Amino acid sequence: MKIIAFAGSTSSTSINRQLVSYAASLFNESESEVLDLNDYEVAIYSQDKEQQEGIPNSIVSLAAKTDAADLILISLAEHNGSYSAAFKNTYDWLSRIPNRKVFGETPVFLMATSPGGRGGAGVLEAAQGRIPRDGSELVGVFSLPSFGANFLEGKIANEEKDTELKQLVQKIKG
Ligand SMILES: Cc1cc2nc3c(=O)[nH]c(=O)nc-3n(C[C@H](O)[C@H](O)[C@H](O)COP(=O)(O)O)c2cc1C
Numbered sequence: 001m002k003i004i005a006f007a008g009s010t011s012s013t014s015i016n017r018q019l020v021s022y023a024a025s026l027f028n029e030s031e032s033e034v035l036d037l038n039d040y041e042v043a044i045y046s047q048d049k050e051q052q053e054g055i056p057n058s059i060v061s062l063a064a065k066t067d068a069a070d071l072i073l074i075s076l077a078e079h080n081g082s083y084s085a086a087f088k089n090t091y092d093w094l095s096r097i098p099n100r101k102v103f104g105e106t107p108v109f110l111m112a113t114s115p116g117g118r119g120g121a122g123v124l125e126a127a128q129g130r131i132p133r134d135g136s137e138l139v140g141v142f143s144l145p146s147f148g149a150n151f152l153e154g155k156i157a158n159e160e161k162d163t164e165l166k167q168l169v170q171k172i173k174g
Helices: 015-025 047-053 057-068 085-094 121-134 159-173
Strands: 002-008 031-035 071-076 108-113 138-144
Touching (some): 002 015, 015 031, 015 071, 015 108, 031 057, 071 121, 108 121, 121 138, 138 159
Parallel strands (some): 002 031, 002 071, 071 108, 108 138
């Protein structure tokens, strides 16, 4: 199984990148690549820009990566109850490529973590409502609250949450 994984964050210390990297490591027999949204930074979407300059090359290459994958792991940062601007901008550009879905119909395993107790519930709700309407099956949803207490030394330290994640991974691996 070919997996791409990324965080919906451009922070160099992203806790969502740490979580999604750990989740990717659990698919041990698969080929997984952790992407960085910073490598796909583009102008803020505007219809004028799209008409004048077209879809940026980096967005086209990100789309090609999602199309070639069997599974996409995404862990979303929550900013003011919803997507980070960086993730939403990337999503908006991806949605403008003609004749394909945002993630090219590749199934998505959706995650979020935050320092607080809600574990990104707001952004997960937004994405859970949207991603299936944009063509990708959601094969799992996982939230890790209180990242600082529950994630230590590259792993989930909370046994119950770790088991929950591992069971979801097992189910997806089939
Ligand atoms: C502009 C901004 C808004 C934020 N809003 C929320 C929020 O609504 N809910 C929340 O749980 N955390 C919020 N946070 C804290 C983030 O969850 C925290 O910065 C987290 O580290 C973001 O994930 P990342 O490290 O993967 O970028 C916010 C942070 C920023 C910078």
